Amino acid sequence: MERGLVHACAWIVKRDLLLLWRHRAEAANPVLFFFVIALIFPLSLGPEPQMLQSVGPGVIWIAALLATLLSLEAVFRSDLEDGSLEQLLLSPHPLTLLVMAKILSHWLTAGLPLLLLAPILGLQFGIAGYTLGVLLLTLILGTPALSLMGAIGVALTAGLRAAGILATLLLLPLYVPILIFATGATAAANRGLAWGPQLYMLGALLMLAITLAPLAAAAALRIRNS
Amino acid sequence: MQQLLAPKNFYLWSGRWLRPVAWATGLCTLTGLYWGLVVAPPDYQQGDSYRIMFVHVPSAWMSLFVYAVMAGAGAVALVWRIKVAEVVASASAPIGAAFTALALMTGSLWGKPMWGTWWVWDARLTSELLLLFLYLGYMALEQAIEDRRTATRAAAVLALVGAVDLPIIHYSVEWWHTLHQAPTVTRFGAPAIHGSMLAPLLVMALAFFGYYVSLLLVRARCELLERERTNPWVGEVCRGIP
C-alpha cells in the first residue's frame, strides 16, 4: 500500500511534467510574464540605481507572486474539463497526498524557473552578493508556500467563469504575510540588519502551508466536484 | 439543540426572538448614542472628535467577531452538514463586510483631524482593509458558484483558511508597520480609557452586537425559506402566518 501510494504520487508528478513538456511553449509564458512585470517597474519609476536597488526585492517578489498566480490557474482546470479529476478523487489513495503531488509538480514547473531567473533580475536592479543570496533564500522558502496556498484558491475556483481573477482576489490577502516577511528579510539584508527572524517566520509559514494547504485544497476539490 | 438545528424549528424559534432582540438593540443604540455623544466628557487632547470612537471601535470589534462566527458556522456546515449553519455563515458575510467597511470609513474620518490625511498606512487600518478583502473574496466566491449549498460549503473552506491566516496577517502587518515607522501620532491606547467613556462604549458594543443578531436572523430566515422552498414545511409555515 505504501509503495502504491509513492508510485501513484510519482506518476502524478511525472504526468504533469510530461504534459508541460509537450506544451513547452505555453509553459514559458509565466516565466516571460515574470520578466516583463519586473521590466515595467524601472520604465515607470525611472532608472536611478539607488531607488531601483531599494525597490528591487519588492518588485521581484510582486513579479514572482503574479507569475505564480497566472500559472496556478491551469493546475486543476484541464483535469476538471477532461474528467481526470474525477479519477483522482476516486483513487483509493489519500487525496491530500495526491494533491500534494500536483502542487509539487506546479512548483517544479513554475516556482523553480523563477528561482533560477531571479539572479538575472536581481542584477538588473543592482541587487548583488549578500542581498541577492538572502533574496534567493526568501524565494526558496516563499515560492513553495505560494504554490501550496494557491492550490486552495484554484481548487475553489476551477471551472468557474473568470476563475483566474477570482482566484487572484481570494489569494492576494492570504499571501500578504509571505510577501511582508520575504521582502522584509531582503530589505533588512540590504541595510545590513539581521534578517534571520523574518526568514524563520517564512519557514514557519511554509511548514504551516505544507501541513494544512493540501488538506484544504483536497476538501475544496471534493466540494467543487459534488 | 438537535431540535433547534432543524430548519423549520430554527425558523419558528428565530421568529419568536426577532422582535425582542430588535427592540433591545434599538434601546441600546439610543442609550449608547445619547451617553456617548452628550453625557460623556470631551477628550482633553482630541476634543469632541474622539466621539467617533463610539462607532469605530464597536464596528472594528464586530468585524472580527462576525468573521469568527462565519468561519465557525462554516466549519459546522462542513463537518455535520447542518443547513442552519450554512445559512448563518452565508448570511453573516455581507453584515461583517459592512461592519469592516464602517470601521475603515470611521477610522479614516478619525484620521483626518488626527493625522491630517484621510488615509495612513497604520497597522490596524491596513489589517482591517485586508479583512475587508477577505470578506469580499468570500462573497465573490459564493456568488460565482451556481449551486447554493456547494457555494456555501466552498466558501466555508475559504473562511477557515482565512481564519487561520488572519492572525498571521495581523501580526505580519503589525511587524511591517514597526519596520517602516511612519510619522504618525500613536492612536490612543485602550487601557488609558476613562470609565466615563468606557461605559457608553460598551453599551454601543452591545447595540452593535444586537444589530448583528437581528440582521442575521432576518437574513438567515429569508435565506432558509429560499433554500428550502421545495420542502413542505415552507408551505406550511407560510400559510400559517396570518
Added chain:
Amino acid sequence: MTSTLSTIERASMMPYAASPTLEARDLCCRRGDRLLLTRLSFTLARGEILQITGANGVGKTTLLRVIASLMQPESGTLHWRGQLLEKVRSAYLRDLSYVGHADGVKGSLSVAENLTLASALHGGGIPINAALQRLGLGDLADTLTHRLSAGQRRRLALARLLVNQACLWLLDEPFTALDKPAIKTVASMLEEHAARGGLVIFTSHHSTDITISRALHLEDQREWNGD
C-alpha cells in the same frame, strides 16, 4: 480479439472471494432545485448487472455519481459489504472503478501513458498491453490520445476497468460513440465481470444484448423499490 491468457490475466479472472453487496436505502438526490429521486432503495448482490434507464435529465448521471461517492445524497444511505459507505470509504474506493460521462483521459498523453497512469492510481488488474489488445487499441499504444476518435477514446476509458482490480463497476453511458464490434466486446467484458462475481451498474438508453439481471427505469420523482 481473445488471445492466449497469461498467468496474471488468469489470476485476475478468478472469482472474487468475499461476497460484495451494494445496498441503497431511501436515497433522495437533488440537482440544484430539483428533487431527482425520492426514496430509492435497492440491493445489488454478487454477479448482478443493473441497467439504469430513463429520459434525459431524469437523474441517471446524478444517481451514478452519488453511488460513486462523488456526490452526497440529499438523504438516505449507501452500504457496501453491509457497512455504511462513509465508514469504509477507502476500502470502497479500492473496490470501485468508475467510467464517467467524461472519459478522464489526457489528450496530450499517449494511449499507453494514460492507462499506466490509471493503473498507478488504482492498479491490480491485467497488464496494460493485454487491456489495450482486448479493446482493439493494441496498435495505437503510442498514439497521442487527442488524435483518437471519440469512440477510440471511449474504449481507452473502458480499458481502465481491466487494468484496475475492482469488483464494482460504475459506467455512465459506456456505449456512447462505440461501433458494433466494440459494443460487443464491452458487453462481453461486463458479462465476464458478472460471471466472476463482480457488480456492474451502468446507465444507457441503448437497448443492449447484455443479459441484465436488474433494470431500473427512472421517472420524474417516481418511487421505486427493487425486487
